[in-house]
Amino acid sequence: MIGLFDSGHGGLTVLRELSKRFPDQALVYYGDHSNAPYGDRDAQEVVDLTTAGVTQLFDLGCRLVLLACNTATAVACRKLQQDWLPISGYADRNILGIVAPTVEVATQVPWAVTAPQYPQKYNTDTIGVFGTSRTVASNVYPEEILKRCPRMNVIQQACPSLVQGIEEGWPEVQLAKRVGTYASALLENAKDKVPERVILGCTHYPLLESLFRSALPDGTRLLAQPQAVGDSLEDYLTRHPGYVTPLGVEIIPVRLLTSGEPGAVSQTLSRFWPDAPLFERIPS
Ligand code: DGL
Secondary structure, three states, rough: OOOEEEEEOOOHHHHHHHHOOOOOOOOOEEEOHHHHHHOOOOOOHHHHHHHHHHHHHOOOOOOOOEEHHHHHHHHHHHHHHHHHHHOOOOOEEEEEHHHHHHHHHHOOOOOOOOOOOHHHHHHHOOEEEEHHHHHHOOOHHHHHHHHOOOOOEOOOOOOOOOOHHHHHHOOOHHHHHHHHHHHHHHHHHHHOOOOOEEEEEOOOHHHHHHHOOOOOOHHHHHHHHEHHHHHHHHHHHHHOOOOOOOOOOOOOEEEEOOOOOHHHHHHHHHOOOOOOEEEEEOOO
């Protein structure tokens, strides 16, 4: 069983993609709604909450957990993989993040290649990154992109209120206004360059993709993080078939779990994913 973890609804944008691609895989999603948003929390809190969430998914039987959250990936993924997992009692399991596949698509350089190589070495594109305050403060996207493409220009813009707006179900005009403000700030930072590509570096933001599309110049391409993550997971499962649910095992349809109030949380969900299963409370 593969687990997906996010602070709330955002990782559903990734889950939707994975459930289409891997209809034979048992997928379970855990949204830590009672602690969302993570993006304004300090780094240690995000690490602690992510560790607790991953532990719950392992205890439910997941052998692989994908952090379907940029904030959790940016702050906690490496720490969990390197420091926590080996001593956690779950050393036979694994944790993956979503920054690596996104950087691979943004740079066209494999994650394993960490030094600039021709022709990417000479790439001078401008790339915009929208994210939560915590993801932007972690600097993970500029660092990882510039390691591989040192001449690229990476501009970041934090969008502090968007996750809250999505989770609370703000009206579209209110969300559009905020997206417009953040997009203008990013473009102002880009000076006279139109960014070639933009990363929606928070899994909640694809839920507002059309608003970002209208607020950005036509020449700017939005990178599709859920697809990048799907491609990367497909490749990972081919190389690590031990994480694939064996054929013949009865697949439980996708399950959505929450630490929040399932009724209220499912209501917001139906705005974005009308035929999704309802959330259930995560077993304690
Ligand atoms: N979906 C999370 C992300 O990708 C949102 C974080 C939050 O809860 O603020 O960053």
